[in-house]
Amino acid sequence: MSNDQLDFFQICIDSIFCKSENCQLDHSRKYVGICIKFLRMEQKYNEQEQEFNLADCQIIGCKFYHFKEDKLNDQLQKSTINGVFPHNLCKQNCMSKDCRYLHRGWNNICLANYFTACKKCNRTHKKWVDLKKEVNNQSQLKDYTPEELDDDKNNPLFLDGYCIPFFKGECPKIRCIKNHIDWEDINLKIKQVNALQPCTVNQDKINQNKQLAPVSNNLELLCEESELIHYKKHFLEQNVIDILFIMDLTGSMQVWKNEVQCTITLIIQQFKNSINGYQIRVAFVGYRDVCDENDQIVYYAFTQKVEDIENFISKLETKGGGDEAEDIAAGFEQALKLNFSHHSDSLLCTFLIADAPCHGQDYHNIESDNEAYTKEKNYFEKILQKFRQIKKNNFLCCVKITDQTDIMFQKMKLVFPFITITTKKKPEELSELVTFSLRQSVQESKILKQQLKFDYYQVNFEKAKLDNFNDNYHNQEYWKNYKNIIDSMKSKGITGLKITKDINELNNQELKSKTIIFKAFDAINNREVILKIPKDVYNKEGEINDQEVKQAEKLAEIRFYSSTYACQMAYFFNQELQKGDLFNEMQPIFYAHPILYQFKKPFYGLKKIYGETFIQNQFQFEKYTTNFNYCDTQRYFYSTFSHFSFTVSQEILVITDLQGFNNIFTDPSIQTDKKWNSILNEDETNLKDKGILNFKEIQHKDCSYLCRKLKLVEFSNHSNINQSQCPKMSLYNLHGICNICDEFFELNLEKIKLVKEKKLQFQCDFCLSEQENQVCQNCECCYKNYKIIINQEIKRQTILGICDECQKICDTVNVKPNMCCYYCKKKCQRILKKQIINLQVIYLCQDAFEYINQIQCINCKQLYNKQDIISQDAYTNQSYICCQIITK
DSSP states (O other): OOTTSOOGGGBOTTGGGOOOTTOOSBOOGGGTTBOHHHHHHHHHHHHTTOOOOOSSOOOTTOOSBOOOHHHHHHHHTSOOBTTBOGGGBOSSOOOOTTOSSBOOOOTTBOSGGGTSOOOSSSSBOOOHHHHHHHHHHHSSOTTOOGGGOOSSSSOOGGGTTBOHHHHTTOOOOSSOSSBOOOGGGOOTTSOOOOSOOOHHHHHHHHHHHHHHSOSOOHHHHHHHHHTOOOOOSTTOOOEEEEEEEEEEOSGGGHHHHHHHHHHHHHHHHHHHHHOSSEEEEEEEEEEOOGGGGGGSEEEEEEESOHHHHHHHHHTOOOOOOOSSSBOHHHHHHHHTTSOOOOOTTOEEEEEEEESSOBSSGGGOOOSOOTTTTTSOTTHHHHHHHHHHTTOSSEEEEEEEOSGGGHHHHHHHHHHOSSEEEOOOOOGGGHHHHHHHHHHHHHHHHHHHHHTSOEEEEEEEEEEOOOOOOOTTOSSHHHHHTHHHHHHHTOEEEEEEEEEESOOTTTOOTTSOOSEEEEEEEETTTTEEEEEEEEHHHHHTTTOOOHHHHHHHHHHHHHHHHHHHHHHHHHHHHHHHHHHTTOTTTSOOOEEOOEEEEEEEEEETTEEEEEEEEOOOSOOOOEEOBOSSSOBOGGGGGGHHHHHHHHHHTTSSEEEEOOEEETTEEOOOEEEEOTTSOOGGGGOTTOOTHHHHHHIIIIITOSEEHHHHHTTOOOOTTOOOEEOOOOOGGGGSSOEEEOTTTOOEEEOOHHHHHHOOOSSOOOOOHHHHHGGGOEEEEEOTTTOOEEEEEHHHHHHHOOSTTOOHHHHHHTTTSOOOTTOSBTTTOOOOTTTOEEEEETTEEEEEOHHHHHHHTTOBOTTTOOBOOOSSOOOHHHHHTTOOOTTOOOOO
């Protein structure tokens, strides 16, 4: 390659759009719009002395110009306008953030015309020379153009600090020691700065901003942003009223829609003024008929910003609707997916505003219903039953507009215990009706509340991170070290527990259980949980000695770790089911997510108590295997999970005593190799080697058909295959536990089957819907901006203020004392770079590394020669002189 030829392998394919912090290629803006891959192909052919005849890069969808090297050289010899070549510009001037061309606001000019004669569009067609004059006349800097500037001198003073080569499109760096600003973005009144600074200067600015920030923790700031206000004090009871409007939005409802949008803010404000101690949140669901397809359902999730709901409704149209009957059921189905409060005392007040009944011959006597005979019996009642079960304080008000809804309302009354059906109303009566109904609902809830008794406790909590992905879990060392992994990634905090005193609902006295279960609401984690204490401790009503306290609290700790092991093993098991496409033959398995509470004041004499996910739907509790030799012959396939745990742990543990509700398990007993000293050894249900032997020779004597499909290692004495298969009915109506919020939810297995990512995720619909609800946060470790999902950050309570990448790398690495930036002392392992200068090893953060590679001697202007370490003062004050000797 001759000296004047370009090496296209040294030019970045992404040019100024490159996001790699470590890319050292040429990022000059003049190459924007050029397919560098195509030029690399040509260069490779030429080096091999082969003829290059391709017309493009052969990549489907490539939208760049495919210039050969001669053509590119011709283009780069042409004149520029404010440092921009014609090939740099987007032909459509689309202004899209994803477009990899430049965009300029040049007054309806057809940019496509500069390469291909354009006669079809209505935009202005000018010659490049004429366009240059017009653009210059529009500029704030009419007396200057980038093309006239010198690189180093004789430039106007206001351009001091700006990168002149960048103005011309020729600076090869992503980040430069001088400011990179597009010529047309220069503001003469405001000095714009984006140049590289010493990392110590940047750190000082960050520290100053922290001091100016309001005194509050990250969790509170996130809660305020998301309007999900949790318990901000450690021991404070707060109630929530969720107000939901479900409304017909077909053409006949225009007047009612107008009334709602005009009065909703006033209604809520008046209601707020009449009550104390409640948070008010409002949501809206609008429905049309099936024939309205994409416009059938519109909704706005619960928010405290009522004005946002008002604005949302004002933009909606009342339209559509085919026959007289409407799809009210679809409105309630959408309502089921909303972000209801999980506080046990919260209220839900729903207002149905409809002038037509739902589809189905059982709900009306009108003739205009295209689906009168297609709906199954009681289909609407089944949806209402699910809606009723959202919470105990659930009130429904049906606003009667016409007589056509009478039959439907009466059927709804049979299903919903707290329902009000109004007399026929006019739109102007809506405000008074809603306000009255809300007050009545609050009074009714207070009566219900008085019938229940609660205890309130301030507690510390510990949660394990349960969605850890690791390719090395078929490894004995992984499981031996897993307790350390749990401890290194625990989430901790303070919360308030509201514990229901009545234990009759959750404890069947006829069963010989050794545990008493209490239902509670965890304020900060916004979830219902159950607390488990030994029955003998409960029976003594707290009158227990120190030894009994020690044993019971140790049991709580053992349960926490055992359940965490089981949760993680189930996660890997489900992943293997997905890999083998076996979700049509076996249910995914979930264990209730554990949480360990440390009470400030004793609860039945105990301060350390085990808790876990509350399973809201009550199923028949079943025992599939024990920790000895029993295995339900009809559910033999479940023992495949135990076999899986034994195989992937390389025979140091096996999870037994499989029990729970369908595919939701709880209370595992883990049998371990006696040579392995772990906290699991302290569990009295762990029979160690005898438990493992019982599993191999008695409980799981024969492999199941699933063992073969999962390619599990067979035991030496196995000869038969147990053909007991998971019943098809068990593969429907499944439930799961969300990896994000730890809550019980209805599992849509069809969605899971479509997911092909390596890391399998089980998320409830609400957490999935919140993926778009993101805010920008500054990581306190690497100091880079990152986006977080508000709902995820609040509910998971991971290390707040730390981005995911830093949590994975920096929080798990054993950092040595000297592994920090030599200048700013940052310790983030993601941004540190090892340097050897004058035989001395130092570390530099990304900012420092980029800065010293561009810093110049203030005397001779030569680049830093790296013969000696620049002193702290010279670095910070940007006063480097060649061969500056370090002074400490």
